[in-house]
Amino acid sequence: MNGFGSALLTNLTSLPSHLKRGLHPVADPETGALPHRMRRNFFFHLHPLQVAERTLRPTVTFGLGIMTLTLFCVLALSGVLLMVYYVPTTREAYASAQDVQFAVTFGSFVRALHRWAAHAMVLAAFLHLLRVTFCGAYFRRELNWTIGLHLFLFTLGLAFTGYLLPWDQRSFWAVSVSANLMDHIPWVGDLLKRFLLGGREVGQAALVRFYALHVAVLPGLMLGLAILHLWRIRKDGGLARDPKTLENLSTLPAWPHLVAREATLVVVVLTLLCLLSTLVLAPLGGAPDIHNPSNPEKTPWYFLWLQEMVSYSAPVGGFVFPGALLFGLLLLPFLEREEEGVGRWFGAPGKRVAVGVSAVVSLLFFLLFEWIFLRQGVANWLAFKQPMVRDLLNPATGMLILAVVHFVAAGFLVRSTRTAFLAAGAVLLVAVIGFSLVGWCRGPLWVFFWPWEDWSLAS
Amino acid sequence: MRRNRTEACGDSQTPSVKTDRTEAPEHLPAQENTTEGLGAEGVNSSKSSKREGPPPAPDERVEETVPRRDFLARAGHAAVGLCALSFAAGAVRFAAPAFEEGPPRKFPFGRLADFGMNTLTWLRDRDLFVLRSPAGMGAFSSRCTHLGCTLRRTAEGFVCPCHGARYDALGGIVSGPARRPLPWYPVWLERDGRLWVDLGKPLDTVGPIAIVLPAEEKG
Numbered sequence: 001m002n003g004f005g006s007a008l009l010t011n012l013t014s015l016p017s018h019l020k021r022g023l024h025p026v027a028d029p030e031t032g033a034l035p036h037r038m039r040r041n042f043f044f045h046l047h048p049l050q051v052a053e054r055t056l057r058p059t060v061t062f063g064l065g066i067m068t069l070t071l072f073c074v075l076a077l078s079g080v081l082l083m084v085y086y087v088p089t090t091r092e093a094y095a096s097a098q099d100v101q102f103a104v105t106f107g108s109f110v111r112a113l114h115r116w117a118a119h120a121m122v123l124a125a126f127l128h129l130l131r132v133t134f135c136g137a138y139f140r141r142e143l144n145w146t147i148g149l150h151l152f153l154f155t156l157g158l159a160f161t162g163y164l165l166p167w168d169q170r171s172f173w174a175v176s177v178s179a180n181l182m183d184h185i186p187w188v189g190d191l192l193k194r195f196l197l198g199g200r201e202v203g204q205a206a207l208v209r210f211y212a213l214h215v216a217v218l219p220g221l222m223l224g225l226a227i228l229h230l231w232r233i234r235k236d237g238g239l240a241r242d243p244k245t246l247e248n249l250s251t252l253p254a255w256p257h258l259v260a261r262e263a264t265l266v267v268v269v270l271t272l273l274c275l276l277s278t279l280v281l282a283p284l285g286g287a288p289d290i291h292n293p294s295n296p297e298k299t300p301w302y303f304l305w306l307q308e309m310v311s312y313s314a315p316v317g318g319f320v321f322p323g324a325l326l327f328g329l330l331l332l333p334f335l336e337r338e339e340e341g342v343g344r345w346f347g348a349p350g351k352r353v354a355v356g357v358s359a360v361v362s363l364l365f366f367l368l369f370e371w372i373f374l375r376q377g378v379a380n381w382l383a384f385k386q387p388m389v390r391d392l393l394n395p396a397t398g399m400l401i402l403a404v405v406h407f408v409a410a411g412f413l414v415r416s417t418r419t420a421f422l423a424a425g426a427v428l429l430v431a432v433i434g435f436s437l438v439g440w441c442r443g444p445l446w447v448f449f450w451p452w453e454d455w456s457l458a459s
Numbered sequence: 460m461r462r463n464r465t466e467a468c469g470d471s472q473t474p475s476v477k478t479d480r481t482e483a484p485e486h487l488p489a490q491e492n493t494t495e496g497l498g499a500e501g502v503n504s505s506k507s508s509k510r511e512g513p514p515p516a517p518d519e520r521v522e523e524t525v526p527r528r529d530f531l532a533r534a535g536h537a538a539v540g541l542c543a544l545s546f547a548a549g550a551v552r553f554a555a556p557a558f559e560e561g562p563p564r565k566f567p568f569g570r571l572a573d574f575g576m577n578t579l580t581w582l583r584d585r586d587l588f589v590l591r592s593p594a595g596m597g598a599f600s601s602r603c604t605h606l607g608c609t610l611r612r613t614a615e616g617f618v619c620p621c622h623g624a625r626y627d628a629l630g631g632i633v634s635g636p637a638r639r640p641l642p643w644y645p646v647w648l649e650r651d652g653r654l655w656v657d658l659g660k661p662l663d664t665v666g667p668i669a670i671v672l673p674a675e676e677k678g
Contacts, residue, residue: 177621183606
C-alpha cells in the first residue's frame with residue numbers, strides 16, 4: 001500500500017517533466033545538440049530554413065497573404081463568440097443581434113471586430129490576388145493558384161452569407177437583390193437559387209442555409225484549403241522569383257528575418273483592427289421590412305460593381321462579365337507560362353509600358369462609356385430597343401470587348417503572353433473599380449449623384 | 460511469407476508467362492524487391508516465371524492486359540469514388556427544397572366594396588397591386604421583374620428603387636434594366652362575395668378584366 005501510494009506520488013511529481021518532454025525538442029543523444037530552431041516548433045514547419053532576401057522586401061508582397069490569414073483567425077475566434085448568442089430564425093435573429101450590440105459585455109466590440117475583419121479580409125484577399133496576378137507569381141504553381149482562387153471565392157461566399165445573418169433591413173434587401181441575380185444565369189440559375197434559398201424568396205429556409213454555410217461549410221473548406229495553400233508555398237520553393245536573376249540567389253535565415261517580419265505584421269493588423277473596432281461600431285439597421293426596400297438599396301461594397309453593371313443589363317453584368325473574369329483567372333497559369341520577370345511587378349522591365357498604356361486607355365474608354373450611358377436620353381432611347389440591343393450596348397459589354405482587344409493587341413505587339421494577360425487584366429481591373437465607384441455614387445432610384453451632391457434634396 | 464507470395468504473383472502476371480506457372484509453385488524470391496519485379500515485367504519473362512506463385516483458378520487463366528494488383532487497386536479506387544459520388548448525390552438531393560415555404564399561391568384578398576372605383580390598392584403582405592376600373596378588376600405584381608425589389612408609385616406609373624427600372628401605370632416597361640412587364644394574375648369572385656387571385660397562373664393579357672359574378676347569383 002505504501003509502495004503504491006509513493007509510486008503514484010512520484011509519477012505525479014514527474015508530470016511537468018513529461019509534459020515538457022512532449023512539448024520541447026529532444027536533444028541528440030550523442031552530441032547533446034538541439035535541432036535547428038525552426039524544427040523545434042511545429043508551427044515553424046511552415047517556413048523554410050532560408051528565404052530569398054528579395055522576397056522579404058515589403059514592396060514585393062506587402063505581406064497580404066499573412067494579413068489575410070491573420071484576419072481569418074480573428075474572424076474564426078470572434079465568430080465563435082457571436083455564435084454564443086445568435087439565433088438563426090427570422091423571428092429572433094434581429095433581436096439577438098441587438099442583444100449583442102446593446103446588452104452583452106464587449107458585445108458591440110466583438111461584433112465590430114467581426115464586421116471590420118470581414119471587410120478587411122475581402123480587401124486583403126483581393127489585393128493578394130492582384131499581387132500574385134500582376135507579379136506573375138502563379139508561374140509553375142498551377143495547383144496553388146487554383147487553390148488560392150477558390151479561397152478568394154470562399155472569402156466572398158463567407159462575406160455574402162454573413163451579410164444576411166443580422167437580418168436587418170440592409171442585409172435582407174442586399175441579399176434579396178444579389179440572390180435574384182441568379183435568375184439571370186442561364187440553365188442552372190433557377191435551380192441554384194432555390195438550392196441556396198431553400199425556396200423562391202429569402203426567408204426562414206434561406207436564413208438557416210446561409211447560417212450553416214457561414215459557420216460550418218465554408219470555414220471548414222477554407223481551413224483545409226488554407227493549410228494546403230501554405231504547404232504548397234513551401235513545396236514550390238518559397239515565394240516566386242526569377243531564379244536566373246543573380247540578386248535572387250542571396251538568402252537569409254528565416255529565423256529571425258522572416259518570422260520577425262511576420263510577427264510585426266500580425267501585431268500591426270491586430271492593433272489597427274482593435275482600434276477601429278473600439279472607435280467605430282458595426283452598423284445595425286432597423287428591423288427588416290420584407291415588403292419595402294430602402295431607397296437606394298445597395299449590395300455590400302464588394303458587389304457594387306456587379307450591381308452597377310446589372311443596372312444596365314442583368315445577363316451581361318450578372319453572368320457574362322463575371323463569368324469571363326473568373327474563366328480567365330482560372331486558365332491564367334495554364335495559358336501563361338513565361339519565366340522572364342517572374343515575381344516582378346508588371347513583368348519584365350521592357351514590357352511594363354504596355355500594361356500602363358492599357359490601364360490609361362481603358363480608363364478613358366470607361367469615362368466615355370459612362371458619359372454616354374448616364375444620359376437620361378440614351379437610357380430612354382434604349383428602353384424601347386430589343387433586350388438583345390440593351391445587352392450589347394452598355395458599358396460592361398464595352399469594357400469586356402476592350403479587354404479582348406487589349407489582350408490580342410498586346411499579345412501580338414509585345415509578343416508576350418504575360419503582357420497580353422496583364423493588359424486584359426488592367427482593363428478589367430479599371431472596369432471593376434470604376435463600376436464600384438459609379439455604383440457608390442448612385443442615389444435614390446439609382447440616379448447618379450456626384451459625391452458632393454445631396455440626395456435628400458433630390459428626393 | 461504468404462503475403463509475399465501473393466504480391467509477387469500479382470506483380471508479374473503477364474500473358475507471356477502464363478504457361479510456366481504450374482512448374483514452379485514453391486520457388487519464391489521473398490528477398491527480391493517487388494518494385495524491381497514491376498519494372499522487369501514483360502521484359503525478362505524467364506525471371507518472372509520463376510517467381511510465380513501457385514496456379515490461379517482455371518477461370519482466371521485468360522489473357523490479361525492489366526496486372527492483377529493494378530486492376531484491384533483501380534477497382535478499389537473506383538469503388539471508393541463511386542461511394543463518395545453516391546453520397547454526394549444523396550447530400551444534394553437531401554438539400555433540395557422538399558416543400559415550398561410561405562403563404563399559398565391562391566388566396567382570397569377582400570370584397571368588391573373594399574376597393575374604390577379607379578383606385579390602385581397595394582396589398583403589402585402579398586406584394587400585389589389591385590386595380591379597380593370601370594373595365595373590371597385586376598391584380599399585378601408589385602415587385603420589379605429585374606431583381607425583385609418592391610416598386611414605388613410615381614405620377615406616371617412605377618419605379619424601382621434598386622436599379623431605376625420604370626414602368627407605366629399598367630406595368631409596361633418604360634425604361635431601365637427590366638426585361639419583362641409586371642405580370643397580371645387572374646381575379647375572380649366566389650359565391651361568398653370574396654375576391655380571389657391565383658399567383659400560380661400569370662395572365663398573357665394586361666389590364667383589369669371584367670369580374671364575372673358566379674352563375675348562381677346571376678340568376
